[in-house]
Amino acid sequence: MNNLIKAIITDRRMLSSDVVSLTLAHPDGAPLPAFSAGAHISVHVNDDTIRQYSLCSAPTETAFYRLGILKDPKSRGGSIAIHEQLNVGDTVTISAPNNLFPLDMTAEHSVLAGGGIGITPMIAMAYALKAAGKSFTLHYCVRTHKEVAFLDELQRDFGDALRLHCDDLGDDQRLRPDIDFGAPSAGTHIYTCGPTGFMDWVMSSAKAMGFAERNIHFEYFNVDVDSSGEAFTVVAEQSGKTISVSGTQTIVQALSEAGIKVQVSCEQGICGTCIVDVLEGEPDHRDQFLTDEEKADNDQIAVCCSRAKSSVLVLDI
Secondary structure, three states, X not given: OOOEEEEEEEEEEEOOOOEEEEEXXXXXXXXXXXXXXXXXEEEEEEOOEXXXXXXXXXXXXXXXXXXXXXXXXXXXXXXXXXXXXXXXXXXXXXXXXXXXXXXXXXXXEEEEEEEHHHHHHHHHHHHHHHHOOOEEEEEEEEOOHHHOOOHHHHHHHHHHHEEEEEHHHOHHHOXXXXXXXXXXXXXXXXXXXXXXXXXXXXXXXXXXXXXXXXXXXXXXXXXXXXXXXXXXXXXXOOOOEEEEEOOXXXXXXXXXXXXXOOOOOOOOOOXXXXXXXXXXXXXXXXXXXXXXXXXXXXXXXXXXXXXXXXXXXXXXX
8 A cells, every 4th residue: 555654643532432532643743644524544453454544633733643433343353453452652554644525615504414433524524614614514423422422522613513413312302304404405515424324314314305416425434245146257367367256255355365465454345445457347346435437437346345247357466
């Protein structure tokens, strides 16, 4: 991976029973690469595990990056390792920021709806909108009040723009898109991040209200992807190998068994780390990373989860 950075953990705080905040800085105090609201970085947790986390500090701040990381009970090794192993003074390898969830600063009003740890990119967006003097509301939805993280900061910095919605505090303060999002207009944009079910509900509610699809923006951080299917063959053009991919294998797994290593990270088709070029054949796209236009071109594939519609795929690896 290009543009790798060595960073030191300068602050660690438990914001709730299962959310830790990490502050990262350059070891010699130099500025870190600038980022825009909605960006994430890749964290090299160990030699075999790379995970993406949204930046939740103000984009105007380049002296440090801040992450908010949920200790996920379904963790595949990333979040649990970070919670249990990383401490102040430790050095970690990170990537330069990448943004797949950009903020449209031309909008007249922005509605930010974060569910659980999905609040993290929304915090950076709120800071960017506030700095630009833009109109916005920040909706923070959690199951219980004890799960709320960043609360003092959010109340201090965003005041009346913050709307807190806790399932355990009664129906009257739960998120109501039909009321809280306002009347649909070309100048209002909706942003959402959080658990898949929450995001799907927010997006379907906004569409039902009449918001244009182009005004609804989202970023999945965890999806259930079915990467099983019919067996097919992969030809690794550069490696000169022909590999059978069984119905229960991913392309990455089959390549690894054949001695061909492809860098992966999320393993869910979200981050794009494992994208490779397709020279021949038709992919069966299962990822959330490629756009509909890129999928239609059929010249790239996320090998961590996607499969083949044709019997053979020739890949440029």
